[in-house]
Amino acid sequence: MKKILIALIVMVGLLYSCHSSVPVRRDREGPPLDTALRATVALIHNRTETSADQTAQVFCSGFFVSDRLMVSALHCLQQLRVVRIGDMTIQLPTRQNPVGDVVQFVRYGDIDMLNRRFINDVLNEARVMYVDPGNDVAILELQEGTAPSDVFLTLQLGNLQVAQRVYLMGHPLELVWSIVDGIISRNVISNGQLVAIQASIPLVGGFSGGPLLNSHGRVIGLASSYIGNMHHLSLFIPSRQIANAIFRYGLNRTHRAH
Numbered sequence: 001m002k003k004i005l006i007a008l009i010v011m012v013g014l015l016y017s018c019h020s021s022v023p024v025r026r027d028r029e030g031p032p033l034d035t036a037l038r039a040t041v042a043l044i045h046n047r048t049e050t051s052a053d054q055t056a057q058v059f060c061s062g063f064f065v066s067d068r069l070m071v072s073a074l075h076c077l078q079q080l081r082v083v084r085i086g087d088m089t090i091q092l093p094t095r096q097n098p099v100g101d102v103v104q105f106v107r108y109g110d111i112d113m114l115n116r117r118f119i120n121d122v123l124n125e126a127r128v129m130y131v132d133p134g135n136d137v138a139i140l141e142l143q144e145g146t147a148p149s150d151v152f153l154t155l156q157l158g159n160l161q162v163a164q165r166v167y168l169m170g171h172p173l174e175l176v177w178s179i180v181d182g183i184i185s186r187n188v189i190s191n192g193q194l195v196a197i198q199a200s201i202p203l204v205g206g207f208s209g210g211p212l213l214n215s216h217g218r219v220i221g222l223a224s225s226y227i228g229n230m231h232h233l234s235l236f237i238p239s240r241q242i243a244n245a246i247f248r249y250g251l252n253r254t255h256r257a258h
Contacts, residue, residue, distance in 0.1 A: 032217040033167075033179060039064045039153045040169045040211060041105040042176055043076060047123065056106055056116045061170035061210035061223065062140065064152035070105075071242055072209035073224055074131050074138040077101060101128045103140060106176075107149075113176050130249035135241040136224045138209075139249045153211055155239040156218035160184055160197060168201050168223060170210030185233065196235045197221045203234035212236045 043060040060076035077098040102125050110122040124147075126140040142148060164184045172178055182201035187194055199212065203226045212221035221236030 035151055036063075036153065036167075036169050036179070036211065036213055036217055037177055038108045038151045039149065040177065041070060041107055041124075042111070042171050043072060043103055043105050043209065046102075046104050054118065056111055056118065056174075056176070058106070058116065058171045058174045058176055058206060060206065060208050062105060063169070063209075063211045063219070064149040065155065065219075065242070065246065066152055067148035067150070068142045069246065070126055070140040070142075071222060071246075072138050072140065073222060073237075074098075074133060074136045075224075076209050077103065077128055077131075077138055096133075097131060098128045098138070099131055102126070102143060103128065108177055111176065116174060116176055130245060130252065132241065132245040132248075135237050135245065137222065137237060137242055137245040139245055153213075153217070153219045155243050156214055156216070156220050157240050157243060160187055160194070160220060160238075162186065165215060166199055166201070166220065167213040167215075168199075168203075168207060168210055169213065170207035170223060172202075172204045172206045174206060188235070194238050194240065196224075197238055199234055199236060201234050 040061060040063045042056060042058040043062055045057040045059060047054060060072060062070045062072035064070050078096065105124050105126060106118070107122070107124060110119055110124070111117065112119055125143040126146065127143055128138055129141045130139040131137070162184055165181060166184055167179055167181045169177070169179050172180075180201055182199050184197060185200050186198040188196035188198060197212065197220065201212075203223055207223045210223045211219045212223060214220050219242070220239050222239075222242055224235050224237050226234045
């Protein structure tokens with residue numbers, strides 16, 4: 001009897017030790033949303049008044065890539081005009097090259113997000129400095145008198161995996177500072193180069209120009225367009241094209257300085 005009791009105690013001890021050695025499975029945390037939120041801006045229709053209770057009228061998104069540089073989608077700044085041809089609806093830009101235009105924007109925390117009204121009448125301005133029409137990218141630089149950003153997003157240039165989970169930050173239908181998630185559906189390749197990312201994220205007005213983030217909160221793309229009437233099949237400009245636009249802008253600025 002004593003031997004049986006000892007054997008039972010040993011078995012229970014072994015079971016407990018095996019159980020306790022199994023690592024506890026915890027859900028993986030999402031991206032650092034706070035950083036993404038504070039680095040994302042809302043492009044607004046220019047204000048001519050200083051009424052503190054005026055609504056923001058958000059029309060597109062953008063994000064900081066340095067303390068003074070922002071990126072957005074070029075089509076956001078081209079004042080698109082809707083044209084209907086039969087059953088087709090297309091958008092034509094009324095302003096092909098917005099370089100030199102001053103754009104007003106709101107930072108996270110400068111607006112009451114519940115009713116989209118300014119807080120303390122904070123107003124920020126940036127000038128369009130460089131555009132890449134082939135990739136729907138616009139580079140903006142803060143105007144003098146607009147405080148630099150203390151947070152910005154990092155571009156991720158590595159390979160992307162199909163079914164990889166991604167996150168989009170922006171302002172859909174003026175629901176400011178919203179984030180949605182999905183997966184990469186397809187990498188669009190042309191001449192051996194990644195030219196677009198297709199993701200299963202609904203892309204509606206206001207999201208354009210927003211950052212597409214990986215699970216580490218790094219930018220892998222920029223919200224650009226959707227396919228036909230299928231808003232859930234969206235296309236994003238890869239970060240490499242964004243980086244190329246920033247590089248070319250830097251070269252142009254260096255040449256002008258000399």
